[in-house]
Amino acid sequence: MYYFGQFSLGILGSVLGGIYALLQLQQGVVETTDLLMMVGIPAGAGYMGPKYWVTRRQAGRQEAITSGFPDSLDMMLVCVEAGQSVDQSILRVSAELK
Numbered sequence: 001m002y003y004f005g006q007f008s009l010g011i012l013g014s015v016l017g018g019i020y021a022l023l024q025l026q027q028g029v030v031e032t033t034d035l036l037m038m039v040g041i042p043a044g045a046g047y048m049g050p051k052y053w054v055t056r057r058q059a060g061r062q063e064a065i066t067s068g069f070p071d072s073l074d075m076m077l078v079c080v081e082a083g084q085s086v087d088q089s090i091l092r093v094s095a096e097l098k
Contacts, residue, residue, distance in 0.1 A: 005050040013046030014039055072097055 017039040024030050024038065072093050079089035 002050055002054065006047055009046035009049055010043050011046075013042035013044070017042035068097060 020042075021030070021035050021038040024034075030038075075093045075096060076086075076089045079092050080086060084092065
């Protein structure tokens, strides 16, 4: 799904950029570099969009795990000191911190 998203959004961006470039050509003289930018920038943004989204989600998930780790260790210590086994304390901590 990731690669399909990259491919389809890249194609969609280039099509939309091409339509915009055609509209600009009808209104006046446009240089070649401007045409390349009108098509290339939306295509590049569409292609890189899924990667940016996945990277942001990954960073957020890593931050959530890092910030929740001390709490989970503290709760596991309390459970083990209360007489639960390590397996039971892991199940309890995962249920509580969900």
